[in-house]
Amino acid sequence: MSSVTASVMTDWRPTLYTVCVRDHVMIAHSLRGKIFGPAQRLHGATYVVDLELRRPELDSDGLVVDIGLASTALAHILGEFAYRNLDEIAGFRGKNTTTEFLARVVFDRIAQRIAAGDLGESARGLTSLRVTLRESHVAWASYEGALMASTNAC
Amino acid sequence: MSSVTASVMTDWRPTLYTVCVRDHVMIAHSLRGKIFGPAQRLHGATYVVDLELRRPELDSDGLVVDIGLASTALAHILGEFAYRNLDEIAGFRGKNTTTEFLARVVFDRIAQRIAAGDLGESARGLTSLRVTLRESHVAWASYEGALMASTNAC
Amino acid sequence: MSSVTASVMTDWRPTLYTVCVRDHVMIAHSLRGKIFGPAQRLHGATYVVDLELRRPELDSDGLVVDIGLASTALAHILGEFAYRNLDEIAGFRGKNTTTEFLARVVFDRIAQRIAAGDLGESARGLTSLRVTLRESHVAWASYEGALMASTNAC
Amino acid sequence: MSSVTASVMTDWRPTLYTVCVRDHVMIAHSLRGKIFGPAQRLHGATYVVDLELRRPELDSDGLVVDIGLASTALAHILGEFAYRNLDEIAGFRGKNTTTEFLARVVFDRIAQRIAAGDLGESARGLTSLRVTLRESHVAWASYEGALMASTNAC
Amino acid sequence: MSSVTASVMTDWRPTLYTVCVRDHVMIAHSLRGKIFGPAQRLHGATYVVDLELRRPELDSDGLVVDIGLASTALAHILGEFAYRNLDEIAGFRGKNTTTEFLARVVFDRIAQRIAAGDLGESARGLTSLRVTLRESHVAWASYEGALMASTNAC
Amino acid sequence: MSSVTASVMTDWRPTLYTVCVRDHVMIAHSLRGKIFGPAQRLHGATYVVDLELRRPELDSDGLVVDIGLASTALAHILGEFAYRNLDEIAGFRGKNTTTEFLARVVFDRIAQRIAAGDLGESARGLTSLRVTLRESHVAWASYEGALMASTNAC
Numbered sequence: 001m002s003s004v005t006a007s008v009m010t011d012w013r014p015t016l017y018t019v020c021v022r023d024h025v026m027i028a029h030s031l032r033g034k035i036f037g038p039a040q041r042l043h044g045a046t047y048v049v050d051l052e053l054r055r056p057e058l059d060s061d062g063l064v065v066d067i068g069l070a071s072t073a074l075a076h077i078l079g080e081f082a083y084r085n086l087d088e089i090a091g092f093r094g095k096n097t098t099t100e101f102l103a104r105v106v107f108d109r110i111a112q113r114i115a116a117g118d119l120g121e122s123a124r125g126l127t128s129l130r131v132t133l134r135e136s137h138v139a140w141a142s143y144e145g146a147l148m149a150s151t152n153a154c
Numbered sequence: 155m156s157s158v159t160a161s162v163m164t165d166w167r168p169t170l171y172t173v174c175v176r177d178h179v180m181i182a183h184s185l186r187g188k189i190f191g192p193a194q195r196l197h198g199a200t201y202v203v204d205l206e207l208r209r210p211e212l213d214s215d216g217l218v219v220d221i222g223l224a225s226t227a228l229a230h231i232l233g234e235f236a237y238r239n240l241d242e243i244a245g246f247r248g249k250n251t252t253t254e255f256l257a258r259v260v261f262d263r264i265a266q267r268i269a270a271g272d273l274g275e276s277a278r279g280l281t282s283l284r285v286t287l288r289e290s291h292v293a294w295a296s297y298e299g300a301l302m303a304s305t306n307a308c
Numbered sequence: 309m310s311s312v313t314a315s316v317m318t319d320w321r322p323t324l325y326t327v328c329v330r331d332h333v334m335i336a337h338s339l340r341g342k343i344f345g346p347a348q349r350l351h352g353a354t355y356v357v358d359l360e361l362r363r364p365e366l367d368s369d370g371l372v373v374d375i376g377l378a379s380t381a382l383a384h385i386l387g388e389f390a391y392r393n394l395d396e397i398a399g400f401r402g403k404n405t406t407t408e409f410l411a412r413v414v415f416d417r418i419a420q421r422i423a424a425g426d427l428g429e430s431a432r433g434l435t436s437l438r439v440t441l442r443e444s445h446v447a448w449a450s451y452e453g454a455l456m457a458s459t460n461a462c
Numbered sequence: 463m464s465s466v467t468a469s470v471m472t473d474w475r476p477t478l479y480t481v482c483v484r485d486h487v488m489i490a491h492s493l494r495g496k497i498f499g500p501a502q503r504l505h506g507a508t509y510v511v512d513l514e515l516r517r518p519e520l521d522s523d524g525l526v527v528d529i530g531l532a533s534t535a536l537a538h539i540l541g542e543f544a545y546r547n548l549d550e551i552a553g554f555r556g557k558n559t560t561t562e563f564l565a566r567v568v569f570d571r572i573a574q575r576i577a578a579g580d581l582g583e584s585a586r587g588l589t590s591l592r593v594t595l596r597e598s599h600v601a602w603a604s605y606e607g608a609l610m611a612s613t614n615a616c
Numbered sequence: 617m618s619s620v621t622a623s624v625m626t627d628w629r630p631t632l633y634t635v636c637v638r639d640h641v642m643i644a645h646s647l648r649g650k651i652f653g654p655a656q657r658l659h660g661a662t663y664v665v666d667l668e669l670r671r672p673e674l675d676s677d678g679l680v681v682d683i684g685l686a687s688t689a690l691a692h693i694l695g696e697f698a699y700r701n702l703d704e705i706a707g708f709r710g711k712n713t714t715t716e717f718l719a720r721v722v723f724d725r726i727a728q729r730i731a732a733g734d735l736g737e738s739a740r741g742l743t744s745l746r747v748t749l750r751e752s753h754v755a756w757a758s759y760e761g762a763l764m765a766s767t768n769a770c
Numbered sequence: 771m772s773s774v775t776a777s778v779m780t781d782w783r784p785t786l787y788t789v790c791v792r793d794h795v796m797i798a799h800s801l802r803g804k805i806f807g808p809a810q811r812l813h814g815a816t817y818v819v820d821l822e823l824r825r826p827e828l829d830s831d832g833l834v835v836d837i838g839l840a841s842t843a844l845a846h847i848l849g850e851f852a853y854r855n856l857d858e859i860a861g862f863r864g865k866n867t868t869t870e871f872l873a874r875v876v877f878d879r880i881a882q883r884i885a886a887g888d889l890g891e892s893a894r895g896l897t898s899l900r901v902t903l904r905e906s907h908v909a910w911a912s913y914e915g916a917l918m919a920s921t922n923a924c
Contacts, residue, residue, distance in 0.1 A: 017408045022446040024752040028644040028660040028701075033215045037222070038699040044644040044660005048753045062404035063412075067447060068345070083654040084643075089440045096216035100171045106448035136640040137599060138222060138663045140174040140299075145169035182506040182547075183492035187369045191426075192545040198490040199524040200382070202599045236504040250370035250616075254325045290486040290906060291510045292330040293375060299323035299560005332906040336798035336814035336855075352798040352814005356907045359865040373805075391813040444794040445753060445818045477915035479870045495677045498735075499684070523803045524866035529909060530807070551839040558678035564635045573645060582805075600638040605633035649831045651890075653838070712832035716787045754792040755837060761785035 020052045021071045023076040026132075029086035029097045042087070045135050047102065049078060050084040051110060052130040052144075058123040069119045077109045099133050099141035107131045107143045114147065173218040174206045175225045179232040179278065183240035183251045186286035190250075196241070199289050201256065203232060205264060206284040206298075213276040223273045230264045253287050259295045261285045327372040328360045329379045333386040337394035337405045344404075350395070353443050355410065357386060359418060360438040360452075367430040377427045385417045407441050407449035415439045415451045422455065476488060481526040482514045483533045487540040491548035491559045498558075504549070507597050509564065513572060514592040514606075521584040531581045539571045561595045561603035569593045569605045576609065635680040636668045641694040645702035645713045652712075658703070661720065661751050665694060667726060668746040668760075681746045685735045693725045699722040715749045715757035723747045723759045730763065775923045784801050789834040791823045791841045795848040799856035799867045806866075812857070815905050816873065819848060821880060822914075824899040829892040839889045847879045869911035877901045884917065 026094055028044040051074050053065045081089070086097045095101060114123050130144035184197040205228050207219045235243070240251045247256060261283055269279050284298035336352040359382050361373045389397070394405045403409060415437055422431050436450035465616050490506040513536050515527045543551070548559045557563060569591055592606035644660040667690050671683045698707070702713045711717060723745055730739050746760035798814040821844050823835045851859070856867045865871060877899055884893050900914035 004268045017412070017449070017451050019408060019449045020447065020754065025657050026655075026752070028658050035215055035217070035220055037729070039642075041699045042663075042701045043642050043699040044642050045642050046660075046662040046752050058406075058408060062344070062406045062409045064373050064449065066343055076407050082657040083657045085658045095278075098212075098216045100173060100212060100218050104170070115627050132371075136662050137638065138225075138640070138644070141175050142172045142220065143170070167589040176599065178600070180501075180505050180507050180598070182504050188367050189374055191370070195545045196490050196547045197488050197545040198508075199488050200508040200598050211554075234539075237503045239504045252366075253371045254327060254366060254372050257325070257369045289573070290508050291484065292326050292379075292486070295372065296326045297324070298326075316828075330907065332908070334813050334815050334906070336812050346853040347796075347910050349797050349853045350855045351796050354797050354814075354816040391808040393812045398862075422923045444796070444816050445792065446794070469810055478913070480912045480914075481870060482910050497677050497679070497682055520868075520870060524806055524868045524871045525805070526870050526911065528780070531907075560674075560678045561672060562635060562680050563678045565633070598688075602636050603680065604634045605632070606634075651831055651833070684812055714828075714832045716789060716828060716834050717832045719787070754841075756790050757834065758788045761789075766920070 001054065006148075015056050016054050017056070017064045018052050018054045019067060019070070020050050021067060021074060022050050023071065023074050023078055024048045026124050027081050027084055027086050031098065033096065036152060042085070045099075047099070047107065047133040047135055049074065050130075050134070051106070053119075053123075053126050054128045054130075055126050057125070059125060061122070063122065065126060066120045069123070070078075071108060072078050073113045073118055074106075077106055077113075078140040099135050100143065102130045103141050103143035104114050106133075107145065111136050111147055143151070170208050171210070171212060171218045172208045173221060173224070174204050174207050175228060176202065176204050177225065177228050177232055178202045179236050181238055181240050183233050185245060185252065187250065188243050190192040196212075196233050199253075201253070201289055203228065203259070203260065204284075204286040204288070204296075206286070207280050208278075208282045208284075209280050211279070213279060215276070217276065219280060220274045221247050223277070227264060227267045228260075229271055231260055231267075253289050253293075255299065257285045257287050257297035258294050260287075260301065265301055292297070318339050322373070324362050325364070325366060326360050326362045327374045327375060327380060328358050329375060330356065330358050331386055332356045333390050335389050335394050339404050339406065341404065352408075355407070356439040356441055357382065357414065358438075358440040358442070359442065360440070361431075361434050362425075362436045362438075363434050364455055365433065367433060369430070371430065372412050373431050373434060374428045375432070377431070381418060381421045381426055382414075385414055385421075387449050405442050408451065409446075409450050410412070411439045411451035414441075415453065419455055477528045478516050479518070479520060480514050480516045481532070482512050483492060484510065484512050485533065485536050485540055486510045487544050489546055489548050493558050493560065494528050496556065502546070507561075509561070509595040509597055511536065511568065512592075512594040512596070512604075513568070514594075515581075515585075515590075517588050517591045519557050519587065521531060521587060523584070525584070527532060527585050527588060528582045531585070535572060535575045535580055536568075539568055539575075542571075544576050559583050561597050561601075562605065565593045565603050565605035568595075569607065573609055631672050632670050633672070633674060633680045634668050634670045635683060635686070636666050636677075637683060637690060638664065638666050639690050639694055640664045640685065641698050643697050643700055643702050647712050647714065649712065658701070661715075663715070663749040663751055665690065665722065666748040666750070666758075667722070668748070669735075669739075669742050669745045671742050672744070673741065675740070675741060679738070681739050681742060682736045685739070688720075689726060689729045689734055693729075696725075709765055714757065715751050715755075719747045719749050719757050719759035722749075722759065727763055782819060785826050786824050787826070787834045788822050788824045789837060789840070789863035790820050791837060791844060792818065792820050792842050793841065793848055794818045795852050796824075796853055797851050801866050801868065803866065812855070816892050817869070817903040817905055818914075819844065819876065820900075820902040820904070821869075821876070822902070823889075823893075823896050824898045825896045826893070829895060830890070833892070835893050835896060836890045839893070843880060843883045843888055844876075847876055847883075869905050869909075870913065873903050873911050875903045876903075877915065881917055 026046045030042045031039045055064055086092050114126055126147055128146045130142055132140055132142035134140040184196045185193045189279045209218055240246050253299055268280055280301055284296055284301045286294055286296035288294040335356045338350045339347045385440055394400050421433055434455055436454045438450055438451035440448055442448040467580045486530055488508045490505045494499045517526055548554050576588055588609055594602055594604035596602040642662045646658045647655045663670055672678055672698040702708050743763045746758055748756055748758035781818055796816045800812045801809045856862050896917055898916045900912055902910055902912035904910040
């Protein structure tokens with residue numbers, strides 16, 4: 001029946017398992033550009049960070065990922081920035097450390113740790129990630145994307 | 155390796171940045187059709203509204219969108235309905251103003267404002283939106299979709 | 309303009325309406341495998357369960373699904389496990405009842421009920437589901453996927 | 463030591479056990495008085511309702527109250543108002559059904575049910591209640607107070 | 617009956633109406649003292665701020681306070697600190713701007729505005745306040761206290 | 771003015787600073803007594819635990835308590851029960867480990883640690899505690915009370 005086919009195609013959704021772990025980090029920074037208004041001044045934020053890890057099949061333990069290793073990796077990555085003024089971190093020179101930019105930074109570092117095996121061998125089966133930074137009760141930003149084939153391959 | 159390729163394809167996820175802003179609106183309405191049971195009577199709701207805006211690349215300020223302009227646009231759109239009986243709004247005659255229907259209404263109005271430049275020139279780089287209306291601690295509805303090519307083109 | 313086309317393709321998102329209902333269940337279980345550490349002991353969890361139901365078009369009542377029928381179906385499925393030790397349920401023998409595994413179990417049972425017509429005739433227009441189990445304020449897991457074509461066909 | 467004594471007196475806090483159950487209700491109403499601005503129009507609200515029940519000692523089952531009976535009583539009371547226009551309820555004529563006013567209404571009805579034995583014999587040991595109505599993600603109101611001696615006496 | 621009397625006295629709770637409004641503020645600061653560890657460095661925070669206003673009787677409109685005036689007063693007070701480095705604010709020199717300290721600062725400023733009539737004449741009937749600053753999903757601090765008699769008197 | 775005096779007395783609220791830290795624990799248990807219905811079977815729960823610590827004056831660092839020490843103490847206490855079947859813990863024999871009962875258990879253990887100096891010398895200035903266990907999105911229980919004078923005295 002054609003309308004059914006059309007519907008299924010319109011909602012082509014992958015089969016996916018997701019696990020999410022939450023942590024937080026408190027930082028200072030300033031933003032450059034008049035679009036930022038008062039946020040051009042040195043201020044700060046608490047980011048409550050959600051790390052979602054995804055794969056189409058569970059591993060042999062029935063898991064997406066070892067939640068302990070995922071939490072530890074996230075804590076280590078946030079620890080690099082914790083109680084810091086981001087304006088003084090060399091790697092961020094010339095960048096606006098917006099919430100969406102920082103979501104990408106955390107994504108890339110987690111992807112590297114997965115590739116390095118820090119989340120366990122089984123984590124090589126992960127196919128995509130999403131990192132969300134909640135900056136208040138009324139605003140958040142996220143970055144999501146696929147993990148490179150090189151990550152998934154042995 | 156073929157199983158890796160299969161996995162990546164099964165979880166074909168776009169690279170996406172998302173920013174979300176939250177607001178709320180309080181309205182009265184009634185619903186027609188026996189499926190609605192007691193909700194056929196005139197009653198009301200608070201909708202806590204999440205507007206998610208998405209794009210594959212950040213703009214030159216490192217942003218998905220000017221969060222101030224997005225919040226203002228959402229507030230204006232909700233302001234049309236705030237403290238109103240939706241049964242008396244001409245545009246909704248003959249429609250059931252269900253939560254999912256209203257999510258679509260907000261989506262369409264935001265899309266129009268983006269096309270009109272109300273969220274800034276950079277907002278023309280937005281590629282999709284999601285609007286979620288939370289009606290209680292145990293129920294919500296959303297509408298999501300791509301923005302028209304005409305919106306993205308200059 | 310090629311960059312615009314590319315963007316739209318990168319963010320190819322289906323047009324989708326979603327409705328979500330929430331319930332919860334409290335269970336005991338144990339997990340097998342040294343990766344689980346202390347969770348190998350008999351312990352338990354409260355799972356706050358979000359059932360998302362999706363379709364590309366609303367039905368003739370302006371609904372994704374009859375929210376009352378969806379809530380009842382979810383309550384019945386959770387009722388099978390409520391206040392139980394999952395280690396003693398025959399269908400789970402030899403399985404690790406991880407949060408992600410249980411999300412899949414609830415998904416499959418809801419899909420069966422949709423196919424059986426328990427969520428109403430209109431629910432046959434549903435095209436995908438997502439089931440999320442929140443196990444604490446810092447961790448959750450979900451399973452999502454398309455409903456079979458056989459579900460959508462009459 | 464006098465400063466210690468003073469501290470203890472300043473923070474004279476009763477020893478108390480509390481149990482809370484949550485439900486919700488959706489209503490329409492209007493408010494009279496120019497202080498209400500646009501809320502003078504017919505509109506509506508979802509109230510997420512928290513009922514806290516308190517006592518200084520647990521009963522012989524180790525409970526503050528039978529949580530099932532408390533939830534049922536709350537559901538029945540909210541059911542009186544569910545999907546109703548409060549402006550048409552005889553008992554509210556000439557009253558502004560503000561959130562704080564409605565918190566008191568729910569409090570009084572729960573107190574009556576406790577006195578009537580609807581929450582069980584043991585519930586006569588309850589000494590105070592608090593009822594909170596959350597009307598959005600940024601506003602709530604509550605009413606709290608002691609239960610009458612007549613409630614506590616056998 | 618003496619045990620009843622004892623219970624009522626142990627749980628001597630005032631009859632109270634409360635209204636709460638929520639807002640937020642993002643700031644930078646540093647803390648002095650080795651007890652603060654890495655928080656001695658310049659960092660920042662988002663504080664989600666809940667302002668609770670209390671009184672034993674509603675005013676003639678059926679209100680604890682004009683919620684619009686209360687929200688505006690809170691926004692103005694937080695606006696003094698928004699996107700600021702608290703280390704550079706003259707009034708905070710020599711103070712540790714801990715979360716609990718800042719809760720008191722907001723409390724005192726709201727109390728002054730109530731006394732000045734900024735929350736309306738009726739707000740003179742308010743008898744106590746509580747200010748809570750949520751700094752993450754796992755930590756918050758508050759300050760609460762009575763309003764001076766001079767505030768309540770005409 | 772007598773009505774003012776009455777109001778102030780009715781709302782006699784202590785001046786109090788509070789700090790709260792949150793953690794969680796997952797356990798199995800069963801409850802005895804027909805009032806518990808299906809919860810008489812072996813099942814389990816996740817408790818999200820809020821520990822509130824209170825005092826009328828801040829210490830010389832501007833703190834209610836060292837939040838790091840408070841979090842560590844809470845984690846240690848919950849660690850005693852984590853991933854355990856409470857029915858097998860000797861100290862709970864013959865007790866119903868209801869949510870409200872467990873709130874008291876955590877309270878008592880924290881009070882002992884404060885008295886022992888585990889939360890720092892300054893923590894002796896704490897005058898009361900509240901422990902809340904959230905068992906689902908619709909139910910929680912708490913225990914609160916004053917700390918003994920012996921705790922506050924040096």
